[in-house]
Amino acid sequence: xxxxxxxxxxxxxxxFLLCQGCKKDKDVCVDQWSLSDNALSxxxxxxxxxxxxxxxxxxQEDSVIVTKSDLYNTFVxxxxxxxxxxxxxxxxxxxxxxxxxxxxxxxxxAGKADANKGxxxxxxxxxxxxxxxxxxxxxxQGSESSHSNLSMIVEGKNYDNVVEYIxxxxxxxxxxxxxxSICYWAKLRGLIKRTTISGSSIKTYTLLxxx
Numbered sequence: 715x716x717x718x719x720x721x722x723x724x725x726x727x728x729x730f731l732l733c734q735g736c737k738k739d740k741d742v743c744v745d746q747w748s749l750s751d752n753a754l755s756x757x758x759x760x761x762x763x764x765x766x767x768x769x770x771x772x773x774q775e776d777s778v779i780v781t782k783s784d785l786y787n788t789f790v791x792x793x794x795x796x797x798x799x800x801x802x803x804x805x806x807x808x809x810x811x812x813x814x815x816x817x818x819x820x821x822x823x824a825g826k827a828d829a830n831k832g833x834x835x836x837x838x839x840x841x842x843x844x845x846x847x848x849x850x851x852x853x854x855q856g857s858e859s860s861h862s863n864l865s866m867i868v869e870g871k872n873y874d875n876v877v878e879y880i881x882x883x884x885x886x887x888x889x890x891x892x893x894x895s896i897c898y899w900a901k902l903r904g905l906i907k908r909t910t911i912s913g914s915s916i917k918t919y920t921l922l923x924x925x
Contacts, residue, residue, distance in 0.1 A: 744802060747805065748804075749785075757825070757899055758783065758809070759809060759811075761780050764779055766922045768919065770918040771917065771918070776919065778813050779812055779814060780811055781812040782808055783809060790802055790803075805829045811823040811824075811905075863877065864876040868921055869921065869922050871921075874901075875901035876901075877901075878896065879898075881895050895909070896910075896911075904924075907919070
């Protein structure tokens with residue numbers, strides 16, 4: 715009886731180890747599509763960060779706090795009926811900036827970056843960054859090489875390693891429904907300038923200071 719129990723324990727242990735090995739092999743077969751460190755160094759902003767932006771038209775100052783800064787994975791099963799791709803996790807980054815004033819708080823900017831190759835037209839592309847504007851979504855497609863680094867002065871401060879992203883809602887520029895967004899992101903500094911064009915209305919916000 716003791717001999718039979720020993721054999722049972724040996725086979726149980728072997729089966730457990732085999733299952734663990736299969737599980738590891740299965741995990742290896744899941745592709746990981748990640749945002750590049752370079753992309754994140756521009757758009758990722760620390761949660762709780764405090765910033766003050768100035769409206770260039772009215773000189774009004776907006777006190778803004780980063781209220782969401784989440785980096786996470788989403789699993790997508792392969793062999794989709796529309797696109798043939800393997801099982802994979804794709805990385806996403808959610809950014810939310812909230813404006814605080816005497817009357818309460820309002821959403822100032824919401825952005826989402828996806829490393830989902832389903833959006834991409836070329837392997838060079840790193841991510842798609844979508845910004846939720848007041849009346850439209852601005853979609854900025856970013857890559858390691860599609861945007862040249864700029865140097866620019868914003869509110870008397872010099873910024874190097876700046877990228878400019880321009881997004882529209884797809885309408886012709888002569889159409890009254892045309893919307894356009896331009897965002898300037900400085901490496902390791904975040905959003906330093908933002909312009910939105912809605913018909914004949916143009917709003918520009920520039921970074922004055924931050925903690």
